[in-house]
Structures are given as C-alpha cells and as structure tokens.
Amino acid sequence: MLDTRRVAGWGHEALIREVELSPKPGLVDRFNNGAHDDMDLAMFRASAAAIEPWLGVFFRFGRSECDRPAADFLPRLRPQGQACERAMLRATGGVNTHKGSVFALGLLSAAAGRLAGRGVAADADGLCLEVAAICDGLVARELRDGGPAATAGERLYREHGLPGARGEAASGFATVRRHGLPAWRRARAAGHGEEAALHAVLLNLLAYNQDTNLVARGGISALHFVQTRARALLVAGGVDAADHLAEMARLDREMIERHISPGGSADLLAVTWFLSRFSLYPDDGAGLGSSARAGVV
Numbered sequence: 001m002l003d004t005r006r007v008a009g010w011g012h013e014a015l016i017r018e019v020e021l022s023p024k025p026g027l028v029d030r031f032n033n034g035a036h037d038d039m040d041l042a043m044f045r046a047s048a049a050a051i052e053p054w055l056g057v058f059f060r061f062g063r064s065e066c067d068r069p070a071a072d073f074l075p076r077l078r079p080q081g082q083a084c085e086r087a088m089l090r091a092t093g094g095v096n097t098h099k100g101s102v103f104a105l106g107l108l109s110a111a112a113g114r115l116a117g118r119g120v121a122a123d124a125d126g127l128c129l130e131v132a133a134i135c136d137g138l139v140a141r142e143l144r145d146g147g148p149a150a151t152a153g154e155r156l157y158r159e160h161g162l163p164g165a166r167g168e169a170a171s172g173f174a175t176v177r178r179h180g181l182p183a184w185r186r187a188r189a190a191g192h193g194e195e196a197a198l199h200a201v202l203l204n205l206l207a208y209n210q211d212t213n214l215v216a217r218g219g220i221s222a223l224h225f226v227q228t229r230a231r232a233l234l235v236a237g238g239v240d241a242a243d244h245l246a247e248m249a250r251l252d253r254e255m256i257e258r259h260i261s262p263g264g265s266a267d268l269l270a271v272t273w274f275l276s277r278f279s280l281y282p283d284d285g286a287g288l289g290s291s292a293r294a295g296v297v
C-alpha cells in the first residue's frame with residue numbers, strides 16, 4: 001500500500017542512489033566532488049536524511065488537502081517546502097545541496113498524497129500530471145511576470161528563456177517522461193542492472209535537459225558543450241559501449257576543468273528513479289509487489 005513511510009523512503013533512496021552513482025560528470029559521487037569545493041558525499045547523505053521526514057509531511061499534507069483545487073494547493077504547500085529547505089541548510093552548514101530536489105520530490109510526494117486521498121492508483125504519468133496541475137501558470141507568474149530576478153534561475157529565464165526547475169515541474173516533468181524513464185526502461189528491458197540503467201538515464205538527461213546550473217556557472221556555451229558531448233556518447237552506444245565508464249570519467253575531468261556542474265540533471269536522475277517505483281511495467285525492476293505496483297492506496 002502507498003503510504004507516508006513508503007513515499008518518504010523512496011524519496012530518500014532516490015537521493016542516495018543519485019549521489020552514489022559513479023562516475024557522474026561534474027557532480028559529487030563516490031569518486032570525487034565534481035566541480036564543487038563546498039560539497040562532498042557525506043554532506044549529500046546528511047542532506048538526504050534531513051529531507052526524508054519532510055517528504056512524509058508533504059505526502060500527508062497532500063492527502064489531507066486532496067480535494068483542494070490544484071490551483072490553490074501550491075501556495076499552501078510552499079511554506080512547508082521552504083521549511084524543508086531550511087532543514088537541509090542546517091544539515092549542510094548552509095550549502096545548497098538539494099534545493100531543486102526538495103522542490104521536485106516535495107511536489108511529487110504531495111501529489112502522491114493527493115491521489116491517495118482520492119483513492120486513485122498513482123502511476124508515474126498520473127503523478128506527473130498532478131504536479132503539472134499544481135504548478136499550472138507557475139512560470140508565467142514567477143518568471144515571466146515576476147519582479148526583479150532574486151535567484152540564478154530567475155535571472156537565467158530573463159537572459160535565455162530557460163524555465164529551470166519551475167518549468168520542468170509545470171510541464172509534468174516532461175524531460176523525465178520523454179528521456180529519463182524511457183532510458184531506464186530500455187536499459188532494464190535489455191538486462192542491465194540498476195547502476196547501468198541509472199547511467200543510461202543520466203546520459204539522456206545530460207543530452208536533453210535545459211539545466212540552469214550549467215548556464216549559471218558557464219554560460220549557455222556550457223549547456224551546449226555538455227549536451228553535445230552527451231549526445232555523441234549516446235550515438236556511440238551509450239551504456240552498451242565497451243568504454244562507456246571511461247568516457248564518463250573523461251567527461252567528468254573535462255567538466256571539472258571547466259568548473260561546471262549539472263545539478264539540475266542530478267535532481268532529475270533522482271526523480272526518474274523515484275517515478276520508476278510507481279511503474280506499471282513489471283519488466284523495469286520497480287521491485288514492487290503486485291499489490292503495490294500501481295501505487296494502489
């Protein structure tokens with residue numbers, strides 16, 4: 001049965017599997033700290049532990065307000081999301097490890113609660129469409145018509161039209177549904193284990209996600225550099241190429257040299273794994289018992 005413990009546990013596990021996947025170009029992993037001098041693996045583990053209980057709070061809040069119109073829900077959820085951000089910052093000594101993940105997994109946990117409260121089986125698409133309904137109009141309200149840019153994300157929308165985490169959520173995690181989850185399912189159906197499947201997901205996200213973190217540090221050329229390199233690796237066979245891990249390690253070195261980090265793609269990697277738990281597809285290793293496979297309440 002889908003409940004608070006299961007949703008929060010999957011959210012925490014998603015953050016751990018993301019940070020422990022290695023190598024990850026430009027990102028913190030088990031081998032190095034990527035292009036970061038203020039974050040390491042232990043800090044991400046502490047951050048994930050601080051976030052986990054809040055995912056249960058968001059699920060319960062969504063379930064308790066399951067009949068509130070989606071358009072009215074985000075303003076009531078946001079203060080709790082900001083409290084979770086503060087808990088994350090306390091755990092990291094003020095370093096922003098998972099701001100994007102708090103937003104994405106917070107929305108998905110609350111959406112799971114809303115569907116559970118309505119007695120609706122929660123599959124990946126259903127969750128994503130519920131998040132899209134909750135975030136409807138968010139980009140126009142906060143990025144197009146908002147006041148002066150207070151964050152990198154808001155500035156990059158003005159400069160390049162990149163909607164970042166808000167746009168991804170308002171689209172119902174379209175990048176995850178179009179690129180992340182299909183890559184996961186193809187890799188699992190081909191017999192790859194979870195690690196290789198996550199590498200396939202990451203490569204597809206690097207190739208197609210409009211990651212504002214890359215642009216914030218390296219300008220639009222950094223985004224184009226990463227997308228071009230990732231697409232070339234996909235053409236060369238992706239995780240089926242014999243030298244795939246060596247090529248990922250090479251891209252890692254190149255991104256560290258450029259001091260660029262795809263933090264948004266790391267978040268969507270965690271979101272992809274989280275959503276794979278709600279899959280209706282038995283061959284993708286969702287690891288669920290039949291009764292809970294569709295997230296049946």
Ligand SMILES: CC(C)(COP(=O)(O)OP(=O)(O)OC[C@H]1O[C@@H](n2cnc3c(N)ncnc32)[C@H](O[C@H]2O[C@H](COP(=O)(O)OP(=O)(O)OP(=O)(O)O)[C@@H](O)[C@H]2O)[C@@H]1O)[C@@H](O)C(=O)NCCC(=O)NCCS
Nearest residue numbers: 081097098099100101106151153164165168210212263264
């Ligand atoms: C809605 C907000 C979260 C928007 O925040 P912001 O205005 O900052 O907008 P974005 O830049 O668009 O998003 C913030 C983070 O989201 C991740 N991200 C970036 N691009 C994408 C994308 N295309 N799709 C999905 N997610 C994306 C990214 O987060 C990750 O990277 C951060 C770590 O990397 P780092 O380079 O270290 O980042 P910095 O420390 O900022 O840079 P340096 O100084 O080190 O160089 C980490 O956050 C990762 O998660 C973006 O950073 C926010 O305004 C908001 O409302 N938050 C409140 C919570 C809430 O509303 N919750 C509701 C549900 S509970």
Ligand SMILES: Nc1ncnc2[nH]cnc12
Nearest residue numbers: 019027028097263266267
């Ligand atoms: N592993 C990671 N390294 C750097 N930034 C991140 N944001 C989310 N996960 C990350």
